[in-house]
Amino acid sequence: MTVAFNEPSETESQADKEKILVIRMLGLGDVTCIGVSAIRHLKRKHPSAEIHVLTYAAGHDIMALAEPTIKTYGLKSGEWPEDIIQAMEAFLGLAEIIIGEAYNSIINLDTWFMPCFLSRFLKDAGEPVSGNYIAMSIADLIDQYQKQTLQATFVNDPSHYMQSTWFSMMRWHSTWWESDYLPEGGYPEFYLKTCCGWQDCELNFNIDVPANKKLVKEKRKIIALATEARTDERSYPHAEKLAAALRMAGFYVWSKFDGSQSMRETLSMLKASDLLITVPSAPQWFATSVDCPVMVISGMVDPRTLMPDYATDMSLQPASVESLIEGVLGIFDGSIAQGDEQSAY
Secondary structure, eight states, X not given: OEEEOOOOOOOHHHHTSOEEEEEOOSOHHHIIIIIHHHHHHHHHHOTTOEEEEEEETTHHHHXXXXXXXXXXXXXXXTOSOSSHHHHXXXXXXXXXXXXXXXXXXXXXXXXXXXXXXXXXXXXXXXXXXXEEEESSOHHHHHHHHHTTOOXXXXXXXXXXXXXXXXXXXXXXXXXXXGSSOOOTTHHHHIIIIIISOOTTOOOOOOOOOOOOHHHHTOOSOEEEEEOOOSSGGGSOTXXXXXXXHHXXXXXXEEOOOSSSXXXXXXXXXXXXXXXXXXXXXXXXXXXXXXXXXXXEOOTTSOGGGTOOSEEEXXXXXXXXXXXXXXXXXXHHHTSSOTTOEETTO
């Protein structure tokens, strides 16, 4: 368990400040688009408050780049055990740190089970928690686990385990993208403004990094390619063929979204890129944070949930490489406008 501090030394006046904790640990795309926007919203609403963030793994790097004066702590990659009991122990260790900080407000923006477990523990301990938490006391949860009566669906399905102090969070479980109103910012705007009820929240997760110096000198159009997702069904199976075809078409292609380089370098390369082609995954939000246009290979994800610059139609079958190349060429020659869905894909 680690605590990463980047903050001024405490003074007597700082000790009396309002202290707010924001919890957003997963996923990394949500830490970027929702977490950063939420922090900036809270800084605007509470300009004198001391705001801290609890996050996980590369979330520390995102926060350090976006809001370097914010105090960030939580778990490093590998410190979140897969075993539920060991995970509970790790998160109860976090709870001890949080209680010791004496926050005036603890806001859980997360929807994953263990952060909601943490917020339920804190809530039951009398801490000032708002947001999401599990719909079962910690004592009952442990009792059911020990008696082997705990249902897998309760742990794995947010519609079973998640409750919230935000009444509108029930909309999170709906097909909200089929309604008459579609937020221009897609899911993060829907989540913050509708689910959390923060109607005056500005969607702002821009991250200021310099463009990669090597790529800036490249005379060809630069395309970033992100074809792997957390689940197999969202991944694109013809990645190598697509990369080869893009190079044959005259583009410079790169793909380093596997954690092999720093988040700063990834964002720097996106900053210098002309287009990101991605499956529905975190790289979309990384690209948006540095103003790189995005084309999403939708698969079975409705592109209205993401509202990217460009998107393929939904399809059970993977988009053909030929149709993707045609779409990319159309983007750069201006025959495809932003916001268009291409049925030819």
